[in-house]
Amino acid sequence: MSSPEITQLIRQLTIQSPDREELSTGSIHKFWSTQPVPQLEEQTIALDEGPIEPNKDPEDIRKQPYTLLPQFEWTECDIENQEELEELYQLLNANYVEDEDAMFRFDYSGSFLYWALRAPGWRKDWHVGVRTVSSKRLVAFISAIPSMIYIKGQQLQVVEINFLCIHKKLRNKRLAPVLIKEITRRVNRSGIFQAVYTAGVVLPRPVARCRYYHRSLNPKKLIQVGFSRLGPRMTLSRTIKLYALPEDITIVGLEPLSLQHVSSARDLLEQYLKRFKFSISFSLEEFSHWFLPRKNVIYSYILKNENGMVTDLISFYELPSTVIKHEKYKSLRAAYSFYNVATSVPLESLMQNALILAKQEGFDVFNALDLMENETFFKQLKFHPGDGFLHYYLYNWRCWTLSPSELGLVLL
Amino acid sequence: MNETIAIHDVEVSLEEKYLEAVHIVEETYKEIPEEELIELYGLYKRIKDGEAPSKNPYYFYQRKETTKWKSWRQASNLSKExxxxxxxxxSAKYKSMSKEAIIGNRPLGFELPDCEDSSTSQAPVLDxxxxxxxxxxxSIRYLLEKDPSSVHLKDESGMxxxxxAADRGYLEIVVVLLEYEASVDAVDREGQSALHYACICEYPDVVLQLVKAGADIYxxxxxxxxxxxxxxPTIRLQLHPFLSIHD
Incomplete structure (x- = not known):
């Protein structure tokens, strides 16, 4: 089973969304040179870490939205309204992915978006849309949700920027810079001046460069839909045996996370994440939102000791792709590793159980970045490195480059 | 390495040189840069299979396959000769690297056996x-017409x-091979038959075909x-009518 194919797909689907690609080329680099981000050519060694521009008084921030071309208007997407959520789903579905000759297309579920965009502290005016004036059609989107991070021991209130998407036909209208400036303005007005975001492309300037690893759960299907290819002297039979997993979990006592254990599980994760130089910090409310299981969105399992304290945590989220024009398969289901903590069992064993659980849930492939301690189990558990990278960025914060294993932060 | 497929209807001396060139490439492909390999592949496909389809038959993310198709497409502008x-x-410049040179580079001491996975990176034996x-x-029909006994071929792993064909679920090929009296109960070096393969990979149609041809369920x-x-369970349903009564 060769994984470059898988990786290429994952990369194209998740990261290389064309509008982000647009941001990395030509005139767009001019845009980034006007932004408070470290420039690519900057010397890292002598830099002072910290904000690039000082915080301002929110009252001094521009009150009016940035001007759009006359055929467009700003809108706030009300994702609690089923119709508007569907509208956003359709926009992302058709445009978040380049689909020239595409046979696969991202299938972010409505429930996934509802989960991802309604994190505690979310604001409707941070779900920024652009409509055409004439048809009122939603043609672009960008979002921010509040988040607390630790960077080199310093606590920092930031927003996570995600789901930047511009309709395919409007890619050359320079909407992306306006969307970024507008979301920045709105976030600044609330007194937040830093942001985190990720992209497959290199922009000025990555804090860290992570790599995707893939673990095949259903090799036959991956091969049949053309996701992966068998060498002529390799057999499917051997490949199936190679990736076979025990039918049942091997750790006694693993159970889905439930309300009564969120507090203990949150403490466990909070403690664990402190060891990383760049990590997220979840309040109890945030932890509950992000980790309590939701079918087809987020899967979390815990192990607890005799005192009922949570000792181990597994979590992964679901991001499927539509398989277009395949007579047998309509969808490919990918699980993405979220946050995992092992204290009572080895991490490798815990993650093997994550694979078993993902397999039981019907996932076809399990993906993970090489951040946190993930690299320690890749080889044993038959993950294969991809050739795609995911870059982590900080807006308006200067920081020396970090290695993936210094990161304790997963963005959706 | 000597089961190279013959190319018909071509002037002999050129063909022989070509076959020699194929051998050189098979032996030295690890030394050949990717782009050149792809170009060689395109030429090889052109010679073996004729013109490439005019539209890319692969999915956009199958970059390697697409690149290979492009190369084949480009080579289709040339005549076979x-x-x-x-x-x-x-391939001429790799001639000197072939055989001796490669063997000479091997470190002293024992050589680790190839693990099964690495078979994906071997140069293909075109049998x-x-x-x-x-x-x-x-190609299967062509080879079988030329030499019907080649249906009993076993490769290095006894396959x-x-x-x-049973492993890949190619029903049509299974049917052709059975027409040429392929042995249904031949086993590989792990003792597995074609029916083992079809059962592990869960192809009900192939399983049925093999059992009808007399493959041993036990x-x-x-x-x-x-x-x-x-x-x-699905496959067992297929097998059920063929179970002997004392089960």
Missing amino acids: EAMSKYILL LCYFSAIGDIS TPLMY LEDFQGQSPWHIAS
């Missing part, structure tokens, strides 16, 4: 097993063309497992 000449020309694995039915491999033993 021109393609052979170009292939010979391109009936190969064409069964890639699902190339026209027959029928096992490869044939135990060297670990004592029979096709029936490893069959999923």
Whole structure:
């Protein structure tokens, strides 16, 4: 089973969304040179870490939205309204992915978006849309949700920027810079001046460069839909045996996370994440939102000791792709590793159980970045490195480059 | 390495040089830069299969396959003879690297056996097993007409063309091989038959075809497992009418 194919797909689907690609080329680099981000050519060694521009008084921030071309208007997407959520789903579905000759297309579920965009502290005016004036059609989107991070021991209130998407036909209208400036303005007005975001492309300037690893759960299907290819002297039979997993979990006592254990599980994760130089910090409310299981969105399992304290945590989220024009398969289901903590069992064993659980849930492939301690189990558990990278960025914060294993932060 | 497929209707001396060139490439492909390999591949496909389809048959993310198709497409502008000449020309510089040079580079001491996974990176031996694995039915027919006994070929892991076809689920190829009286109960070095392969990979249609041809449902491999033993519930349903009464 060769994984470059898988990786290429994952990369194209998740990261290389064309509008982000647009941001990395030509005139767009001019845009980034006007932004408070470290420039690519900057010397890292002598830099002072910290904000690039000082915080301002929110009252001094521009009150009016940035001007759009006359055929467009700003809108706030009300994702609690089923119709508007569907509208956003359709926009992302058709445009978040380049689909020239595409046979696969991202299938972010409505429930996934509802989960991802309604994190505690979310604001409707941070779900920024652009409509055409004439048809009122939603043609672009960008979002921010509040988040607390630790960077080199310093606590920092930031927003996570995600789901930047511009309709395919409007890619050359320079909407992306306006969307970024507008979301920045709105976030600044609330007194937040830093942001985190990720992209497959290199922009000025990555804090860290992570790599995707893939673990095949259903090799036959991956091969049949053309996701992966068998060498002529390799057999499917051997490949199936190679990736076979025990039918049942091997750790006694693993159970889905439930309300009564969120507090203990949150403490466990909070403690664990402190060891990383760049990590997220979840309040109890945030932890509950992000980790309590939701079918087809987020899967979390815990192990607890005799005192009922949570000792181990597994979590992964679901991001499927539509398989277009395949007579047998309509969808490919990918699980993405979220946050995992092992204290009572080895991490490798815990993650093997994550694979078993993902397999039981019907996932076809399990993906993970090489951040946190993930690299320690890749080889044993038959993950294969991809050739795609995911870059982590900080807006308006200067920081020396970090290695993936210094990161304790997963963005959706 | 000597089961190279013959190319017909071409002037002999050029063809021989070409076949020699194919051998050189097979032996030295690890030393050949990727782009050149892709160009060689395009020429090879042009010579073997004729013109490439005019539209990319692969999915956009199958970059490697798409690149290979592009190369094939480009080579399709050449005649077969021109393609052979170009292939010979391109491979000439690797001639000196072939065999001795490679052996000379091996470190002293014992050589680790190839693990099974690494078989994916071997240069292909273009025999009936190969064409069964890639699902190339026209090449299979051609080889079988030329030499019907090649249906009994076993490769280095003891696998027959029928096992490869059963592993990939190519029903049409299974049917052709059975027409040429492929042995249904031949086993590989793990004691597994084509029916073991079809059961593990869960192809109900192939399973049915093999059982109808007399494949033994109870044939135990060297670990004592029979096709029936490893069959999923769906496959067992297929097998049910063929079970002997004392089960």
